[in-house]
Amino acid sequence: MRLPIYLKIAQDIKEKINSGELKPGDPIYSENTLCKTYKASRMTVRRGLALLASEGYIYSIPGKGSFVREPDNNSYTLYYNEMKNLVNSVDKTKLLEVSITLPNQRLINSLQVTRNKKIILIRRLFFTEGEPVAYDVKYLPYCKGMPIVEKEIQYATFPEMVAKKMSLFAIRKELIIYTQMPDEEIKKYLNIYSDLPLMVVEQKLYDREERPIGLGITYYRGDYCKLYAESYFSDSLLNEKYKNGVET
Amino acid sequence: MRLPIYLKIAQDIKEKINSGELKPGDPIYSENTLCKTYKASRMTVRRGLALLASEGYIYSIPGKGSFVREPDNNSYTLYYNEMKNLVNSVDKTKLLEVSITLPNQRLINSLQVTRNKKIILIRRLFFTEGEPVAYDVKYLPYCKGMPIVEKEIQYATFPEMVAKKMSLFAIRKELIIYTQMPDEEIKKYLNIYSDLPLMVVEQKLYDREERPIGLGITYYRGDYCKLYAESYFSDSLLNEKYKNGVET
DNA sequence: TAGTGGTCTAGACCACACC
DNA sequence: GTGTGGTCTAGACCACTAC
Numbered sequence: 001m002r003l004p005i006y007l008k009i010a011q012d013i014k015e016k017i018n019s020g021e022l023k024p025g026d027p028i029y030s031e032n033t034l035c036k037t038y039k040a041s042r043m044t045v046r047r048g049l050a051l052l053a054s055e056g057y058i059y060s061i062p063g064k065g066s067f068v069r070e071p072d073n074n075s076y077t078l079y080y081n082e083m084k085n086l087v088n089s090v091d092k093t094k095l096l097e098v099s100i101t102l103p104n105q106r107l108i109n110s111l112q113v114t115r116n117k118k119i120i121l122i123r124r125l126f127f128t129e130g131e132p133v134a135y136d137v138k139y140l141p142y143c144k145g146m147p148i149v150e151k152e153i154q155y156a157t158f159p160e161m162v163a164k165k166m167s168l169f170a171i172r173k174e175l176i177i178y179t180q181m182p183d184e185e186i187k188k189y190l191n192i193y194s195d196l197p198l199m200v201v202e203q204k205l206y207d208r209e210e211r212p213i214g215l216g217i218t219y220y221r222g223d224y225c226k227l228y229a230e231s232y233f234s235d236s237l238l239n240e241k242y243k244n245g246v247e248t
Numbered sequence: 249m250r251l252p253i254y255l256k257i258a259q260d261i262k263e264k265i266n267s268g269e270l271k272p273g274d275p276i277y278s279e280n281t282l283c284k285t286y287k288a289s290r291m292t293v294r295r296g297l298a299l300l301a302s303e304g305y306i307y308s309i310p311g312k313g314s315f316v317r318e319p320d321n322n323s324y325t326l327y328y329n330e331m332k333n334l335v336n337s338v339d340k341t342k343l344l345e346v347s348i349t350l351p352n353q354r355l356i357n358s359l360q361v362t363r364n365k366k367i368i369l370i371r372r373l374f375f376t377e378g379e380p381v382a383y384d385v386k387y388l389p390y391c392k393g394m395p396i397v398e399k400e401i402q403y404a405t406f407p408e409m410v411a412k413k414m415s416l417f418a419i420r421k422e423l424i425i426y427t428q429m430p431d432e433e434i435k436k437y438l439n440i441y442s443d444l445p446l447m448v449v450e451q452k453l454y455d456r457e458e459r460p461i462g463l464g465i466t467y468y469r470g471d472y473c474k475l476y477a478e479s480y481f482s483d484s485l486l487n488e489k490y491k492n493g494v495e496t
Numbered sequence: 497t498a499g500t501g502g503t504c505t506a507g508a509c510c511a512c513a514c515c
Numbered sequence: 516g517t518g519t520g521g522t523c524t525a526g527a528c529c530a531c532t533a534c
Contacts, residue, residue, distance in 0.1 A: 004522060018456060020415040030500065041524045043291065046501085054302045057417070062501045063531035071416045073407050076423055078326035078477045159321050167268040168319045169305070173479040175324055179427040179445045179470040197427045197445030197470065208266060222427040222445065229326045231421040252503060278519065289505045294520085310520045311512035500532070506525100513519075 005040045009048030017057055017068055028058055028066040076229035080175060080201070082136065082157050082216075083126060088224045090134070092127040093154055100142060110204070111141055111212045118142040122153055122161075125189055126218075133224040135189045138216040158203050158216045166207065176202040177227065182219070190221050199225040253288045257296030265305055265316055276306055276314040324477035328423060328449070330384065330405050330464075331374060336472045338382070340375040341402055348390060358452070359389055359460045366390040370401055370409075373437055374466075381472040383437045386464040406451050406464045414455065424450040425475065430467070438469050447473040 003011075016022040029037065034045040049066060052058045060066045083090035101121050103113055111119070119139050126134040138158060143165065153161065159168060182190065182198050198219045205214040251259075264270040277285065282293040297314060300306045308314040331338035351359065351367050361367070368390050374382040386406060391413065401409065407416060430438065430446050446467045453462040 006522080018415055018418040020418075023415070032499080041526090043504095043525090044523060047522090049501095050298075060501060061532090063499085063533080065500060065532095073405070073416060074327050074329045074332075076326040076328055076421065078324040078423075079322050080324055080477070081322045084322075157321070167266055167271070168321060170266040170268075171479070173324065175326075175475075175477040177425065177475040177477070178473065179447045181443050181445060195429050195443065197429060199427045225426065227423075227425040229328070229423040229425070231419070254503080280518080289507090291506090291523095292504060295503090297520095308520060309513090311514080311518085313519060497534085498532100499534105501530090503527100503529075505527075508522100508524075510522075511520090513517105515516080515518105 005038055006044050006047040006051065009034060009038055009040070009045060010051045013048070013052055014057060022068050024068050024070040026068045028068070030065060075232070077232040078175070078227065078229040080227065082134075082201075082203075082218055083155075085225060085227060087226050088128040088133050090126040090128060092130075094125040094127065095150060095154055096123040096125060098122050098150065098153060103139075107139055107215070110215050111139065113141050124153075128224065131224075132190050133221050135186050135219045136216070137218075138214065140214045141212075158205065158214060162205060162214055170208045171213070172206040172208075172210070174204045174206070176204075179222070186219055190219070192221065197222040199227075253286055254292050254295040254299065257282060257286055257288070257293060258299045261296070261300055262303075262305060270316050272316050272318040274316045276316070278313055323480070325480040326423070326475065326477040328475065330382075330449075330451075330466055331403075333473060333475060335474050336376040336381050338374040338376060340378075342373040342375065343398060343402055344371040344373060346370050346398065346401060351387075355387055355463070358463050359387065361389050372401075376472065379472075380438050381469050383434050383467045384464070385466075386462065388462045389460075406453065406462060410453060410462055418456045419461070420454040420456075420458070422452045422454070424452075427470070434467055438467070440469065445470040447475075 013022070013028060022028070028049070031042055031045050031049070034040070034048075035042050038045065049058065049060070053060065053066075056069055056072065058066050059069050083093075099121050100118050103111065103115060103117060103119050107113070107119060108115055111117075113119070118141075120142050122138040122140075124136040125132050126136060138161070140161065152164070159171060159173065162171065178200050179197050180200055182192055182196070186192070186198065199222055201218045201220070203214075203216040203218070204212060205216075207213050261270070261276060270276070276297070279290055279293050279297070282288070282296075283290050286293065297306065297308070301308065301314075304317055304320065306314050307317050331341075347369050348366050349369050351361055351363060351365060355361070355367060356363055359365075359367070366389070368386075368388040370386040370388075372384040373380050374384060386409070388409065400412070407419060407421065410419065426448050427445050428448055430440055430444070434440070434446065447470055449466045449468070451462075451464040451466070452460060453464075455461050
């Protein structure tokens with residue numbers, strides 16, 4: 001078998017945890033014990049344990065030992081892209097407005113700006129196969145280098161809009177998802193004539209100093225929006241190579 | 249400074265990526281170069297790089313080098329618990345029904361069972377401060393040891409219901425989130441008399457062999473349900489200890 | 497004092513990429 | 516060939532825990 005020892009160690013322990021043989025709180029064999037068991041050096045054993053730790057399976061307490069972690073049952077990975085989701089993929093957009101305004105009270109609070117700060121306002125409609133499926137509004141505090149050119153805005157997602165100015169790695173994003181009935185204006189934009197609710201996604205961007213750098217609100221027709229999430233098994237970004245050799 | 253060398257290396261490179269000095273696709277200094285720069289052994293340098301790799305900042309190609317990864321802009325961490333969310337926390341539940349039935353066509357497909365397989369059906373109402381806020385239905389293929397005792401069901405979340413039988417580590421969970429108008433039955437349960445939409449969360453559980461082991465659908469009053477998600481910076485589960493020493 | 501995990505070194509051999 | 520990353524060893528010293 002060509003499976004590296006450290007992966008073998010990690011897999012064996014993971015198997016014990018998944019099967020329930022090791023339960024949350026239970027101690028793992030000590031590093032020295034594992035060294036003997038696998039005839040491996042301590043660094044190799046530690047690498048296996050480090051992998052399990054980074055995947056959230058175990059944790060260590062200096063001087064005491066390593067233990068099985070309580071799994072986080074309430075976290076999921078949500079896939080969200082303004083223009084792509086389960087039921088529709090935006091194939092056309094219409095730029096309704098690009099302008100520079102002053103913030104109202106809600107924006108002053110939300111973006112943490114003064115009432116004199118210039119705000120870029122962008123309003124768009126998203127279409128799928130000719131049908132309007134979402135109404136989209138963005139607010140960005142104006143800075144030099146901000147996108148106010150139509151071409152840069154038309155098909156850009158929110159993170160892309162600010163990416164011109166800074167590294168996408170440095171941006172923290174928040175989503176708030178809720179539902180509401182459309183007002184008359186949105187009904188008009190989205191061709192809604194019956195009792196159809198909206199899915200609303202508020203997206204807020206922060207820089208590394210936790211300063212808000214943008215607020216976006218997207219109003220989806222309820223029948224065109226499904227969001228998908230799943231529990232993440234960060235089952236190592238590495239194992240791809242060895243996926244065949246799962247033999248014990 | 250007491251900051252370990254490997255963390256120092258990781259932080260320095262992370263800083264270069266966050267600031268935009270290093271962009272996606274750019275090569276990182278080779279391991280040998282970093283050894284000399286930091287007067288460290290190769291294992292120590294590799295530990296720093298491994299940390300960055302596990303956090304999604306970089307990736308390596310054998311024989312070529314390490315490079316800055318394209319950030320994943322569409323993934324968020326969603327916090328979801330049937331009984332806890334932004335606007336309400338369930339403080340009372342009412343068990344409407346616990347019974348064993350046979351699956352209809354939708355359940356046969358969704359749970360991948362035969363039409364003779366017994367299904368546990370659980371229907372509940374969730375309350376916040378006396379108000380009904382959600383109507384909840386669960387379907388579980390019946391196995392020995394399944395919870396059919398009221399006490400075990402009344403306040404249990406979906407993953408907890410099946411946890412009696414297997415390790416929570418081994419369960420994969422999927423969520424599908426959408427909105428719709430309530431039918432007459434749900435309107436009655438949730439005291440809805442006006443134009444109020446529902447937030448619907450479908451939760452599906454799978455075992456390690458990707459066999460469905462449960463389907464749950466929770467219908468929230470739209471005004472009592474907001475979901476929250478954020479971009480994850482897995483900024484290491486470790487750094488806690490050194491958070492002060494961020495001086496370069 | 498003995499055992500634990502945390503950090504680190506200075507080597508080694510390998511497969512791979514590039515010239 | 517040289518340089519790269521991938522795996523691994525056999526030690527070392529430290530701080531901490533438990534007895």
